Amino acid sequence: MTRPLLNRRLHGLGTSIFAEMSARAVATGAVNLGQGFPDVDGPPSVAQAAATAIMTGHGNQYPPGPGIPELRAAVADHQRRFYGLAYDPGTEVLITAGATEAIAAALLALLEPGDEVIAFEPYYDSYVANIAMAGATRVPLTLRPPAFRPDLAELESLITARTRLMLINSPHNPTGMVLTRAETEAIADIAKRHDLLVVTDEVYEHLTYDREHIPFATVDGMRERTVSVSSAGKTFSFTGWKVGWVTGTPEIVNAVRTTKQFLTFVASGPFQYAVAEALRLPDEYFATLASDLKTKRDLMAQGLSDIGFEVYQPDGTYFITTDIARLGEKDAVEFCLGLPERAGVVAIPNAVFYDDKEAGRTQVRFAFCKRQEILEEALSRLEVLAY
Known part of the structure; x- marks a missing residue:
C-alpha cells in the first residue's frame, strides 16, 4: 500500500491504525506503546x-x-x-x-x-x-x-x-x-x-x-x-x-x-x-495499581520531555499525549508511520481521534501500561529524536 493511500485511510478510521501499527511493531521488532493493553497479566x-x-x-x-x-x-x-x-x-x-x-x-x-x-x-x-x-x-x-x-x-x-x-x-x-x-x-x-x-x-x-x-x-x-x-x-x-x-x-x-x-x-x-x-x-490492590501506574507516568513524562516532546501530563488513564512540533515535526500520522523504522517504537497519532484533524495534527499518544524496563528501553530508543 502506498503511503498517501495509507494516510487517507488512517485519517478516516482510528481502528485501522491500531492494526497497522501493531503489525509494524511485529515486523520491525519495535516497542509497542500504541495499543492500550498491559504486557503482564492481572492477579x-x-x-x-x-x-x-x-x-x-x-x-x-x-x-x-x-x-x-x-x-x-x-x-x-x-x-x-x-x-x-x-x-x-x-x-x-x-x-x-x-x-x-x-x-x-x-x-x-x-x-x-x-x-x-x-x-x-x-x-x-x-x-x-x-x-x-x-x-x-x-x-x-x-x-x-x-x-x-x-x-x-x-x-x-x-x-x-x-x-x-x-x-x-x-x-x-x-x-x-x-x-x-x-x-x-x-x-x-x-x-x-x-x-x-x-x-x-x-x-x-x-x-x-x-x-x-x-x-x-x-x-x-x-x-x-x-x-x-x-x-x-x-x-x-x-x-x-x-x-x-x-x-x-x-x-x-x-x-x-x-x-x-x-x-x-x-x-x-x-x-x-x-x-x-x-x-x-482488597482496597490495597486498587491503590497499588494506581501508584504503580503513576510512577510509570512520571517516568515517561520526564523522559519524553527530556527528549524534546511537549508533554501533556495526564491525570488518569494509562496514556500520555505529547506534541511533536518542538522536534521540528509537522504531521503526527507521518511521524508515527515512520517511527518504528526510525526509532524502534510504536505510538498513535491523536489525529485519528478527531473530526477536526488540524486540532490533533501534531499530537502523539504513548501507552505506559508496560513493564518499567520496557518503558526505559522505549525512551532509550527515542533518544535518537532528541533536539
Whole structure:
C-alpha cells in the first residue's frame, strides 16, 4: 500500500491504525506503546478463578442474558463500596461484552435517527461508529491543550432542540483528563436543565493519579438520567476477557439489555465468575495499581520531555499525549508511520481521534501500561529524536 493511500485511510478510521501499527511493531521488532493493553497479566488469583470456572463447568454454556447473578451482585457492591451508589443487581445491573458493547447498546437503545450527541473530542474510536449506526449526529466539544479541560459555556452553546444525550468519557482517553467535581456538577446541571441523558464511559475509573474520579450518578438528580459504563479489562489487566457492565435505573437497563441481546446475546461466561472475584479484591490492590501506574507516568513524562516532546501530563488513564512540533515535526500520522523504522517504537497519532484533524495534527499518544524496563528501553530508543 502506498503511503498517501495509507494516510487517507488512517485519517478516516482510528481502528485501522491500531492494526497497522501493531503489525509494524511485529515486523520491525519495535516497542509497542500504541495499543492500550498491559504486557503482564492481572492477579493470579483472578486467573485461577477463571480456570476453575472452566474446569468445573461454570459459564461454559450460555450464561443468563443480564449476566451471572454473582457478577451483577459484585458490580452493585463495587458501586456501593467506592461511590456510595445503591443499585439492585436484579434490575439495575447489566453485564456486557466489554465497555465497547455497553456503549454501543446504550446508544442504539436510547437514540433515534436525527438525534444529536455531544461528546468530548478527541473521541474513543468506537463512539463515532456507534453514533452513526444509531442514525444520530455527533456534536464535538473539543478539548484543547495543554489541560484539555471542557469549555462549559461552549458545551451549553452546542445544545439544540435535537440534542438527546451527552457521552462523557472521564478519565478521558486519549488525553488523560479527569473531570473535577466542579466540572462534573456543572455538566450535570446542564443535563438537568435541558433534560438530557448522560452516558458515562468510566473504564479508567481506578486509574487516576492527581484527582479522584467523580461518577455523574453521584450528583443529585443524576442517577435517574445516567447510564454508567465500566469494565474489568483496564482495572485488572485482562483486556482480552471483554467483561463490562452498565448500571442505571430499571428502565434504562432494560432498554440497553433489549438492544444488547441482538449484539452478542451473551459473552465471557467463565470470565464473569473471575471478574466477580476481582471486584472484591482488597482496597490495597486498587491503590497499588494506581501508584504503580503513576510512577510509570512520571517516568515517561520526564523522559519524553527530556527528549524534546511537549508533554501533556495526564491525570488518569494509562496514556500520555505529547506534541511533536518542538522536534521540528509537522504531521503526527507521518511521524508515527515512520517511527518504528526510525526509532524502534510504536505510538498513535491523536489525529485519528478527531473530526477536526488540524486540532490533533501534531499530537502523539504513548501507552505506559508496560513493564518499567520496557518503558526505559522505549525512551532509550527515542533518544535518537532528541533536539
